Amino acid sequence: MTTYTTTGSPLGELLLVGEAGVLTALSMPGRRTAPAVRADWRRDDDAFAEATAQLAAYFAGRLTRFDLRCAAHGTEFQRRVWQAVDTIPYGTTTTYGALAARLGVARADTPAVGAALGANPLLIVRPCHRVIGADGSMRGYAGGVERKVRLLTHEGALQPTLV
Numbered sequence: 001m002t003t004y005t006t007t008g009s010p011l012g013e014l015l016l017v018g019e020a021g022v023l024t025a026l027s028m029p030g031r032r033t034a035p036a037v038r039a040d041w042r043r044d045d046d047a048f049a050e051a052t053a054q055l056a057a058y059f060a061g062r063l064t065r066f067d068l069r070c071a072a073h074g075t076e077f078q079r080r081v082w083q084a085v086d087t088i089p090y091g092t093t094t095t096y097g098a099l100a101a102r103l104g105v106a107r108a109d110t111p112a113v114g115a116a117l118g119a120n121p122l123l124i125v126r127p128c129h130r131v132i133g134a135d136g137s138m139r140g141y142a143g144g145v146e147r148k149v150r151l152l153t154h155e156g157a158l159q160p161t162l163v
Contacts, residue, residue: 003044004037007052010059010154011147014124016048017041023051023070025121028143033119055124059154064090066125074119081116088130091156095134118142124151 004017009028017025017035027034045052050068057063072082084103088094096117100110117128123143129151133139141148152158 002038002041003047004041005043005045005048005052007048007055009055011124011143011150014055016051018047019071021047021069023048023068023122023125024072026051026123026125027121028123028147030144031123031142033142035121051125058124061154064155068125070122070125072121072126074116074121077112078116078119081113082120082122082126082128085117085120085126085128085131088127090127093130093132093152093157096131096139097134099131114140127151130155130157 002017002019004015006013006015008014012029015025015027015034015037016023017027025035054063054066054068058066072079074082080103081099084099096110096114097107100107100113103113105113117131118140120126120128120142123129129141129143129148132152138145138148138152149158153160
């Protein structure tokens with residue numbers, strides 16, 4: 001049975017979805033591929049207590065690496081990309097090209113790496129927001145580029161903008 005909960009965050013309300021105590025999706029408002037709560041899903045806040053506690057600790061600056069039971073459905077290539085992204089340390093970034101090279105992906109196929117990142121169902125927990133353009137630009141993020149900037153600023157990879 002699919003279960004879900006929602007939790008507040010500085011980025012808006014997050015939707016957590018899972019099966020048998022395993023997190024399968026974490027999305028935020030405005031994501032066009034976000035799962036929509038279905039009538040046959042059951043809300044179960046307790047099933048996501050650890051995930052919501054870790055998210056709260058992350059946003060409070062007390063957690064730099066998530067330790068959750070997760071399972072994301074994707075192609076073999078997507079899973080390879082996601083595993084590589086899981087190793088990008090908190091507070092750092094890498095580029096799409098560097099990630100592609102690390103995976104042995106031809107330079108011409110680097111957009112496929114970006115597409116795999118865009119299909120990541122576990123936003124924040126799987127830190128695809130840490131992948132940026134070679135020129136330092138914020139090239140897309142399934143949760144929105146503004147949120148990508150906010151996450152990287154929160155992690156210290158970007159300096160806050162003074163106004």
